Amino acid sequence: MPTTRRALLAAAPALAFAGAAEAQPAWPARPIRLIVPFSAGGAADSAARVITPHMTEKLGQNFLVENRTGASGSLGGNEVARATDGHTFLWDASSHLVNPALLPRLPFDYATAFTPISLVVTFPSAVAVKNDFPARTLAEFVAAAKARPGAVTVGTQGNATAGHLGLIAFARRAGIEVIHVPYRGGAAAAQDLAGGAIDAVFTTLVSAGPVVDGGRARFLAVGTAERVESRPDVPTIAESGFAGFESNEWAGLFGPAGTPPAVVQAMSDALVSAVAVPSIRQRLIQIGCVPLATRPDDFARFVREGREAMATLVREANIRAE
Structure with missing residues (x-):
């Protein structure tokens, strides 16, 4: 039976769609590079390596975690900002908000330069001595700091990191003056705390946990809005006399600008699916994370508001890059 003109016209949209589908290769078409601008073994890197095996299963391509450190995370950021292969993503943290x-x-x-995809996990901050x-208690720590202004030493994971900014915000709120001691990572700060070289740290539970568990330091408070599941006996800063105070590190996923x-x-x-897996969720909790996997719109708002807040804090506290 001959094909009529009407039949050809009716079929045209479907044929055009099929041609476009053939022109667009399936994604992902090759392994996915996940740039982590922090050292291997740190909090952000550890969370990425817990989650990516499930994402590999979900998306059908391997995730290759690459640690590109330097310049406060901006070297890794630049690698993704200029990527055009459609398979390179950024696993960033609070430096994303502070660096500008x-x-x-x-x-x-x-x-x-980036497309926010998900706030994947937060890393509760903690005060340990x-x-x-x-x-x-935290109240006793504040009293001790007030009794010796400018004498109590507090280590963080580095200049202009989440720990440093959290310490500044807390010291302002508490009305205390302490000596900030920046380290190259929270683990290094925790080790000096355990050795007695500094009085306290304001860093993540992930970093300080081992020395506390080893009996060489103790937690006073955590910076989350609610108590942390993995440390239910540690009160929050908010419930320790500083209502509404919250300060935490985090890790989130970004694509380059223009990601489809x-x-x-x-x-x-894939991220939402990953953090819903009981074994993955439990592992994240064990290493000191709070699993979230928020949706893109929520993460974009978080990034926008956080960038504005950090700009204000950096300006008012006169923070400078090292």
């Missing part, structure tokens, strides 16, 4: 205020001459703009420090919505959705779905 500290590093004005970057070759890219944090506000426009060395064993012989004369404070068993379908790819954003696929990555978001």
Whole structure:
């Protein structure tokens, strides 16, 4: 039976769609590079390596975690900002919000170079003190700091990190003056705390946990809104006399600017699926994370508001990059 003109016209949209589908290769078409701008074994890197095996299963391609450290995380950020292969993503943290205020001459703009996909986990911050420090509560720590202005030493994971900014915010709120001691990572700060070289740390539970568990330091409070499941006996800073105070590190997933919505959705779905797996969720909790896997719109709002807040804090506290 001959094909009529009407039948050809009716079939045209379907044929055009089929041609477009053939022109667009399936995604992902090859392994996915996940750039982590922090050292291997740290909090952000550890969370990525817990989650990515499930994402490999979900999306059908391997996730290759690459640690690109340097320049407060901006070297890794630049690697993703200029990526055009459709298979390179950024696993970033709070430096993503702080760097625009500290590093004005970057070759890219944090506000426009990336597509927010998900706030995957948070890393509760914590105040911990060395064993012989004369404070068993946060209130006692504040009293000790007020009794010796500018004498109590507090280590963080580095200048302009989440720990440093959290310490500044807390010291302002508590009305205390302490000496900030920046380290190259929270684990190094925790080790000096355990050895008695510094009085306290304001860093993540992940970093300080081992020395506390080893009996060489003790927690006073955590910076989350609610008590942490893995440390239910440690009160929050908020319930220790500083209502509403919250300060934590986090890790989130970004694509380069212009990442197709379908790819954003696929990555978001894979992350939501991953943190819902009981074994993965439990492992994240064990290493000190709070699993979230928020959706893109929520993460974009978090990034936008956080960038504005950090810019204000950096300016008012006169923080400078090292």
